[in-house]
Amino acid sequence: MKSPILRHAGIEFPLLAFSHCRDVVAAVSRAGGFGVLGAPRHSPESIEQELKWIDDHCDGKPYGLDVLDPRNISTAGEKERHLEEPGGADFA
Numbered sequence: 001m002k003s004p005i006l007r008h009a010g011i012e013f014p015l016l017a018f019s020h021c022r023d024v025v026a027a028v029s030r031a032g033g034f035g036v037l038g039a040p041r042h043s044p045e046s047i048e049q050e051l052k053w054i055d056d057h058c059d060g061k062p063y064g065l066d067v068l069d070p071r072n073i074s075t076a077g078e079k080e081r082h083l084e085e086p087g088g089a090d091f092a
Contacts, residue, residue, distance in 0.1 A: 009034055009062060010061070010062045011029075011032055011033055011034045011061075011062060012032030012033075013031075013032045013033050015028065015031075015032070015033030015034065016033065016034050016036060017033055017034070017035050017036065018036045018038055018066055019035065019036070019037065019038060020037070020038045020041065022037060022050050022053050022054050022057075023057075025037045025054055025058070025063050026053075026054050026057040026058040026063070028063075029054075029058040029059075029061040029062060029063040030057075030058055030059050030061055032061075034062060034063065034064060035054075035058070035063045035064070036063065036064035036065065036066050037050060037051070037054065037063065037064070037065050037066065038066045039065055039066060039067050040066075040067065040068045047065070051065070
């Protein structure tokens with residue numbers, strides 16, 4: 001199966017694998033899919049170590065990094081509210 005999206009992503013198969021395990025990410029990418037490392041639990045230092053390991057084990061194949069952005073688009077531009085304030089459960 002060949003398609004523009006596969007060519008654009010640099011992969012052979014329409015397989016995306018999201019995992020917290022660097023071994024799975026590297027194996028999927030090496031096999032022609034697109035491995036994605038889930039990073040929300042990692043510190044910046046451990047992300048750097050994991051990405052270095054994946055770089056060393058994915059044979060130059062593309063892979064991704066899944067991160068979370070805690071900002072809420074629906075409240076963009078509002079003043080930051082803190083948890084201790086009444087009704088201030090939103091994060092900026």
